[in-house]
Amino acid sequence: MTLGEAGLTLAPVGRETVQDRVYSELRRALISGLFAPGQVLTIRQLADALMTSTMPVREALGRLISERALEALPNRSIRVPPISLERIDDLLRTRILIEGEAIALAAPRMTAANIDTLRGYMTQWQVLRLGGDPATVDQEAALNQAFHFEIYSACGSAVLIPMIESLWLQSGPCTRAAIFAFSEAGESDSAHFHHNMIDALASGKAQAAREALVADISRPFAFLRNKLLSKEIAA
Amino acid sequence: MTLGEAGLTLAPVGRETVQDRVYSELRRALISGLFAPGQVLTIRQLADALMTSTMPVREALGRLISERALEALPNRSIRVPPISLERIDDLLRTRILIEGEAIALAAPRMTAANIDTLRGYMTQWQVLRLGGDPATVDQEAALNQAFHFEIYSACGSAVLIPMIESLWLQSGPCTRAAIFAFSEAGESDSAHFHHNMIDALASGKAQAAREALVADISRPFAFLRNKLLSKEIAA
DNA sequence: ATGTTTGATCTGTGATCACACTTGATTTGA
DNA sequence: TCAAATCAAGTGTGATCACAGATCAAACAT
Structure with missing residues (x-):
């Protein structure tokens, strides 16, 4: 008898990486407006605040940039897009x-x-x-x-x-x-x-x-x- | 006399990172259908093909995943989304x-x-x-x-x-x-x-x-x- | 012959380091 | 006094390594 026949449906456990947690946290902060428009964010500063290394942070920032939630300046600095x-x-x-x-x-x-x-x-x-x-x-x-x-x-x-x-x-x-x-x-x-x-x-x-x-x-x-x-x- | 007064307008040179080149290349490959739907991509294999290290590749893949151009499976493997x-x-x-x-x-x-x-x-x-x-x-x-x-x-x-x-x-x-x-x-x-x-x-x-x-x-x-x-x- | 275990190999993830570039304050020069 | 040069701290980027989990084939036991 399989689980399905027994009526049990197991949800996938879904391991969560550090990068995912950083991404979710930054996402939450952005939607709730924790960061001001125009504010510049630095990788190391965020890594310190989130108590991880720079690696997960830079990948999470990359994702947010490609979703236009953040903006990459030609100076290579990263900021939340200013409003106009x-x-x-x-x-x-x-x-x-x-x-x-x-x-x-x-x-x-x-x-x-x-x-x-x-x-x-x-x-x-x-x-x-x-x-x-x-x-x-x-x-x-x-x-x-x-x-x-x-x-x-x-x-x-x-x-x-x-x-x-x-x-x-x-x-x-x-x-x-x-x-x-x-x-x-x-x-x-x-x-x-x-x-x-x-x-x-x-x-x-x-x-x-x-x-x-x-x-x-x-x-x-x-x-x-x-x-x-x-x-x-x-x- | 400044350049502007001389009528010259220089376009920003815009340094291009390796990650950007990898991203553009993968993007071109995806739009032109070089990868088949359902095909799995590995970081190291792409890095070898593009003759770089894994670093720029994984960041470019991350960007493409967040744009839904690629798909991250729970196995942590990456594939181009299958068609249905x-x-x-x-x-x-x-x-x-x-x-x-x-x-x-x-x-x-x-x-x-x-x-x-x-x-x-x-x-x-x-x-x-x-x-x-x-x-x-x-x-x-x-x-x-x-x-x-x-x-x-x-x-x-x-x-x-x-x-x-x-x-x-x-x-x-x-x-x-x-x-x-x-x-x-x-x-x-x-x-x-x-x-x-x-x-x-x-x-x-x-x-x-x-x-x-x-x-x-x-x-x-x-x-x-x-x-x-x-x-x-x-x- | 079938199902299980084991082992080697390959994968993505994260940490750390080196490097080039930017930036801002300090020092130097006229 | 003020502008230019200089130096140091800080930045993103890329490379390399270590590690846990996944995958698959061979060897094993039933």
Whole structure:
């Protein structure tokens, strides 16, 4: 009798290399906006902070550079890409295109379990906001990410999903500031758009889901855009 | 008197590392389909073939893996991703979405010089086909790539273009077989679609350009799809 | 004859070192 | 006093070595 016949399915154990851990850590730091746009990163400094040798770090940095999450200057120094008005608009337009397609593809494929998971995220999120602790902004961001990718994963495209991950990686340093400002201003009712997305997905309305998503991801970008414009005028 | 005052503008010399050369070479090999889908690549073997140490090779492979041009198996071995029906459809659908958007964005931005360059590519291509030498298939592919990216570059999006490059990298091993079969069958009149694209772009008709592009990139995929289906039936 | 163990070989990974280049402060020169 | 030259610290890059795990074939036991 094999394991399969016994009803047991073993998940692949999947050995994790040091490079993978470094990559995940840098990725998390980038998406949550730990590094400021324009900040230069050095291999040895990161290796010290992560308590490894330079080897895993340089390979992880190479991967992040090829995903456009980091930028290699002609000086051979590495920095997180600085933000500009053109880049913000470019990122938002592309995210609307690709993530909009992903949610439209996912709409007819969402299971009841998927919908339940989404609703669960929203209640968790509500609990966080009721606490009123401003230190929960990182957890909120993580919850937001989990919410979106629960949807995208259902689209069934092994090509689209890595692209969306790359886009989040690129817009992470940008949107961090916007989300933080949102949380302070108390006007972070993107929960409204999330509930719209859930309702649309639950009833299989692809176009409505896409529109709710576009509204959701456009808001922080528009906020950041205004902030950048006023700062430019001030300078 | 500075160089600028003398009217001289020097282009940055841009030192090229060994890793960059290895990366470009592997990239070229992948797009032109030198490696078969499913083929496993080893670092030391590539390092020997490229006459360098393993160091630049492993970093170049890491970059290609994060672009999904190569695949890291849980065995830690590296291979070019095998083709499947789902993957083909996935790649084509995504390419239609993204490259279609790119050409629509490029349509109102094309200069007369751009159009001339495109026409020049077509005449070069015609010369190649008049020669009738079957060994020119690689040059034809290079010309086709130059044609498409002359357009995409005009879209002005620093986010979209790397994504398109990644998509070409992923579909390279797939379409190679199709292009080759086309050339043998003599039915490679994708020149028709290219001329349609030029005409649409020259008159700024974004939608028409998009449709011509979709027809152009769909053909080899449809061909490959049929080939894969008949082979599956035969097996 | 079949299934298991063993052994050699090859693989990717990580660490360490050497080197060329950049950078910034210090010293030197007019 | 100020600009130019100089020196030292720090950077990414590439090479080489050590090591654990994978792979496959031969030898073994059942």
